Amino acid sequence: MVQTTEHMTSKTGGDDLDDGLELDPDLLADSDVEAEGSGSEAEDEETEIVPDDEDQFESAENGDDDEEEEAKVKTAKSEVAKGKKRKVDDVELADDDDEEAKKAEKKRRKKEKEKERKAKKRQNGAETGPNDAPTHFTIPELSATLLKSIRESFPSASAVELDDKMIPESSLLPPAEYAAPKVEEGSFEPLQKRIETIVKRLKSKKPANGSPQVIVLALSGLRCADVVRGVRDVKGNGEVAKLFAKHFKLADQIKYLEKTKVSIAVGTPARVGKLLAEGAIKITSNTVVLLDVSHKDSKTRTILTLPEVRDELWKSVLGGKAREVLFEGGARIGAF
Template sequence: MAQETLSKAPKTGGDDLDDGLELDPELLASEAEDDGEVDVDEDDGEEGVYEGDDLSGDEDGEREQAKAAGVGTKRKAEADDERELEDTEHVDEEARMADKKRRKKEKEKARKAKPTAPSTTPTHLTPSDLSSLLLASIRESFPSATPMEISDLLPSESSLLPPADFPAGDEPEGSFAPVQRRIEAILQTGPKLKVAAPRVIVLALSGLRCADVVRGVRDVKGNGQVAKLFAKHMKYPEQVKFLANNKVSIAVGTPARVGRLLSEDAITVNKDTVFLLDIGHRDSKTRTLLTLPEIRDELWKSVFSGTARERLLSGGARIGAF
């Protein structure tokens, strides 16, 4: 029997086991280990790690990743800082622009502010109320002036007349009664009249209005003359000659002409001199001495600026309105 088995030719193909023989499971397991197959633990299903596996590559990779992550974090922090700085600069710029717009708006508002009509008769305005009207007029004439420059132009309240001491009446519009009473009170005090030194100087917005004022105050001139200091009546040299040869109680003129006479010392000003501004009269477009642009500008640039202003204020003249 054994000989028959040995004498049989070996089979080719398939496995090398004779028919009828069973595979040993332990043998299969050992072969799997030799071939380096992965051993799976039935308990956790994780792959086993075997001796000879090279982990250095993984460690190097982890270090590179950590390094890259560190660089990335640093760059992100720098980018955040730059963005924060840009945001801060942007906010500061917006604040500056907002402040600039606010100041420009306030300046424009002040420039466009119009002197309002006095709520009471001009002869009875308080120094504070009259000062407010003068301030608004100055801002109109000098829209680009700084607050300090405007303050230098504005007459001090101490130089403004107090309200008239007679009751404010209900005179019809255009009546000269208030200014007549105001001038009478002024002429009753002070030293005797001198040449070239009018006691009262009235400033009106036009030659036509000056002529009306002359007719309105002629009866209260006292012991002096009434001088007409405006164009189209007397030429400038004639006015200078008239002032130099006559004692004048009341002079009535426009800002341009009076300003020139002041600057050229044709009019003497002292503490008894009173300037009365005709701010109660309005032309056909409701403009006044303080609001009619060309006349308003002459008032502040010819009478209350330069040499004329210096002589007016240094002489101690007082300022009122009617």
């Protein structure tokens, strides 16, 4: 009896598969599933909690960095845009300023040119009246016209030298007393009337040989021939002398003047200057020298502006020995 009990007790404490007990398959399956399920849930919970917190934190940091970077980019772009706009505005303002400055400068130059033009016009004696007739130049106007021509012939002359070359106002012919005739260009009516007025006062005085009452100085030999034809009908106390190179030689003209009474002499500055210097032309207080300033050549040059003729006028007739003969004799200078 005792032996049986000990035998059973020892069997109860061991793991004997042969004890005749069988495990329920369903029960074993359920417990395994529960154990595995509980483990996986715990692991899932641990896996979800830690990574979620870290991802959110990193995402938040990355989001802040992206926003900050984007803000910087926008700010930079804005600054660049503002800079470009400022440059454009500055360029536009500069262009506007330049345009205004150009307009102001153009206006100033225009005023200066107009001022110079008016001054030259006054100096040239051009503002003489409705017809601007040289026969009606006042003494100041005639003086200004002659002064301009002198300056062109002697551009480097000082003020003192110019004064020595100027014609004294006492030797200038006053303007005609009659109204200036309105005539077409090329007409000799103004000259005819001017000479008739001069000669009429001297009709009672007979001129000496070679002492013309009127000396007309013209631009060229051809112009002299035209003037001779224009004044041929003016009645004076003597002949109309042709004193230019194409008509007679200098020696022949000297002989002609020695034996001929001359009322009107027509010639070029070069030839008349030589005859004055030679003493072939006699000057008295009744002698008048008329300058053909109204006639212009094909290039609109006159006896006072055509360089070679202008220089001959001031050097050969109104300068040197001929000048002495003219002004010591009491001649007066006029224009037509």
